[in-house]
Amino acid sequence: MNTEFYEQYAYFAEEPFNRPLNADHVVKLQQLLDNDALDETTELFVFEISDNHQYGIIATHLVFHEVAQGITDGQPWVVCFCPVCNSGSSFNPTINTTPLTFAAQGLHHAMVLMADDQTKSYWDHLSGKCLVGEHQGKQLERLGSVTSTTAQNAVAKYPNLKIILSQIQDDEQDGFNYMNNLRDNWDDDFKSLLIPSKEDDRLPRLTMGLGIWSDHNSKFYSYTKLNANNNMVFDTFADRNILVYLDPHANVPIALFTDAQSAHWHGDLLHLSNGDYIRDSVLYDKLRQPKPIDLPLQLFVRWYAFAFKFPKTAIY
Numbered sequence: 093m094n095t096e097f098y099e100q101y102a103y104f105a106e107e108p109f110n111r112p113l114n115a116d117h118v119v120k121l122q123q124l125l126d127n128d129a130l131d132e133t134t135e136l137f138v139f140e141i142s143d144n145h146q147y148g149i150i151a152t153h154l155v156f157h158e159v160a161q162g163i164t165d166g167q168p169w170v171v172c173f174c175p176v177c178n179s180g181s182s183f184n185p186t187i188n189t190t191p192l193t194f195a196a197q198g199l200h201h202a203m204v205l206m207a208d209d210q211t212k213s214y215w216d217h218l219s220g221k222c223l224v225g226e227h228q229g230k231q232l233e234r235l236g237s238v239t240s241t242t243a244q245n246a247v248a249k250y251p252n253l254k255i256i257l258s259q260i261q262d263d264e265q266d267g268f269n270y271m272n273n274l275r276d277n278w279d280d281d282f283k284s285l286l287i288p289s290k291e292d293d294r295l296p297r298l299t300m301g302l303g304i305w306s307d308h309n310s311k312f313y314s315y316t317k318l319n320a321n322n323n324m325v326f327d328t329f330a331d332r333n334i335l336v337y338l339d340p341h342a343n344v345p346i347a348l349f350t351d352a353q354s355a356h357w358h359g360d361l362l363h364l365s366n367g368d369y370i371r372d373s374v375l376y377d378k379l380r381q382p383k384p385i386d387l388p389l390q391l392f393v394r395w396y397a398f399a400f401k402f403p404k405t406a407i408y
Contacts, residue, residue: 093305093401095216097223101201104214104224108195108207110267113153113258115162121148121246121253130255132244135342138253139171139182140236146250151240153258154180155275156268158196158204160256161185170194172217173238174204175275177397178300180238183220187230201400218391218401240392241342241373248372292399294407302345303398303405304388306330310402312395317408318345324355324362327408329388336408337362339373346373349386 124130135151141164149160154173161170168191173180176199185192190210198205198214200223206215213225220232246253260268291297301314309330315338318325324337329347336347340360352364362370367378375385391398399405 093219094403095219095221095223097200102205102214102224103199104205104207105197108197110157110196110264110271112193112195113149113157113160113256115147115160115164115256117257117259118147118254119257121243121255122251124255125243125247130243132242133341134243136241136243136246136255137173137180137238138241138246138250139180139238141169141182142167142235146253148246148250148253148255150255150257152268152272153256153260154238156260156264156271157258158271159194159206161194162256169235170206170232171238172196172204172206174217174397175271177203177394178275179203179218179391179393179397181218181220182235182238183232184235185232187227187232201397203397203400218397237389237391239390240344241339245339245342245372245374249374291396292403292405294399295395297394297396299395300392301395301398302336302347302390303393303402304329304334304336304347304390305402305405306388310398310405311408312398312405313345313347313408314395315345322357324357325408326353326355334388335364337370341372344392347388347390348375349388 136148137151137154138146138148140146155175159172168185169182170185171182192208192210194206194208196204197207204217206217211226213222213227215222220234222228222230299314301312303312313336318338327334332349334347335350338345352366354365355362369376375383377383
């Protein structure tokens with residue numbers, strides 16, 4: 093992942109864009125659904141804290157705060173989501189045994205930068221590398237990616253998932269509305285920030301799609317290309333067979349490794365040629381039992397950001 097820094101394409105704010113979200117109000121997703129506090133179509137962001145330990149945040153809340161932070165079972169974590177490029181990651185916020193606290197406080201190549209309160213160093217929100225400041229060159233331990241889904245899919249995949257809730261203050265409502273509109277609506281002033289130093293013009297810069305990567309390979313699957321192929325494609329990646337499909341409920345692309353060679357839709361079920369099937373982002377075997385799913389590293393992201401992070405990436 094490219095972590096080069098270009099000062100002329102960076103913006104450092106004097107204060108955080110918004111207050112970070114502290115994980116002090118947590119409720120089980122199933123409880124929220126049972127109490128009609130959320131409906132099944134509510135968009136959530138799910139992120140990893142450790143193996144088999146995920147948390148969720150209502151998407152509009154994380155889009156507003158951009159950074160959330162907490163400690164779970166002794167594991168400190170911080171998650172940052174960029175509403176401009178539509179991607180995020182989770183990290184261990186500890187450097188040399190010292191815990192740091194973060195907020196979104198800058199931009200680099202139209203992607204959010206985190207700043208730590210202790211030294212005001214600036215950190216890349218996808219790689220976790222410090223780009224400017226006292227900690228320059230140091231690396232946060234990456235815990236995982238931030239994935240978009242619906243409450244329906246999330247509770248099917250993670251029955252015990254807990255949701256971090258945020259109370260938006262009255263004086264924050266205008267900023268909350270602005271940040272949520274930013275994901276889909278681009279005004280001329282903001283578009284001027286989307287001019288990277290080395291732009292890859294093989295696709296329009298705001299193209300949405302799924303980027304996947306390994307140590308030596310990367311590839312981008314555009315949303316429109318998936319639409320044009322019945323919302324699924326089979327491909328090879330890192331010498332393995334891979335399926336990329338659009339989940340019919342969450343409307344986001346997902347990639348998984350499989351030995352199947354073809355598939356067909358039956359309603360909202362995706363039946364694979366090896367007898368497996370996918371429903372609500374959960375993989376089942378021919379006996380209708382959930383089975384482990386093998387996922388490559390992936391981000392649902394805008395083209396300009398993925399192309400900068402992975403120069404010369406392949407395109408499906």
